[in-house]
Amino acid sequence: MACVPDLDPSVSDRLRFDAAGLVAAIVQQHDSGEVLMLGWMDSEALRRTLSEGRVTFWSRSRQEYWRKGDTSGHVQFVKSVALDCDGDALLVRVDQVGAACHTGDRTCFDAGALDAVVGEAQQ
Template sequence: MGTSSQLDTEIAARLKRDANGLVAAIAQDHDTGEVLMLAWMDDEALRRTLATGRATYYSRSRGEYWVKGETSGNTQQVKSVALDCDGDALLLRVEQRGPACHTGTATCFTGRELPLGVQR
């Protein structure tokens, strides 16, 4: 991709964005396979991630880009990025350093299980 300021046209053509131009990005631990978090990316966030190897997301609430761990030190070094079959979600396999969740838990799902109505 080099120094291009735009996302590769082939990749951009495969993305199916929501009405706000965003695609769901799932971060998964590269070594354990554990799902760490869900965030959002637009074309620029994905371009930055692919160019730098640092997970860069778009904050819907703040309306700005953020690099995971830039302020907390809990970084995500990207090992691979895959686009799902429908083109509407990305899977980032990352090396997570520190907790993935801003609340300090290992993942954004740790300790947040919901009760199932059906017992199996």
């Protein structure tokens, strides 16, 4: 069995994983800015995402890794990955092929807008 390298310490040292060892990964279409979905990554899922050019998540419900598109064909090709200022969230910019949501919708955020008071900047 081949030895799989760990996540680079220069990356892992900057991450703040939650109690379950996960970090939120917001997935965005690279050219339009459309927010597609939110997934969860541990250090291995992030290592795979950074090194393979395809997005890999940790499934909290199935307790296993899943590479987006392996069963559905709706692949996410990595364009860039950024860490937020607190180290507790990732922004993964992708080229999405097909639907991002497991429901078949383009984005997981098509479930309907919530009523909210719209704020305005003070002049």
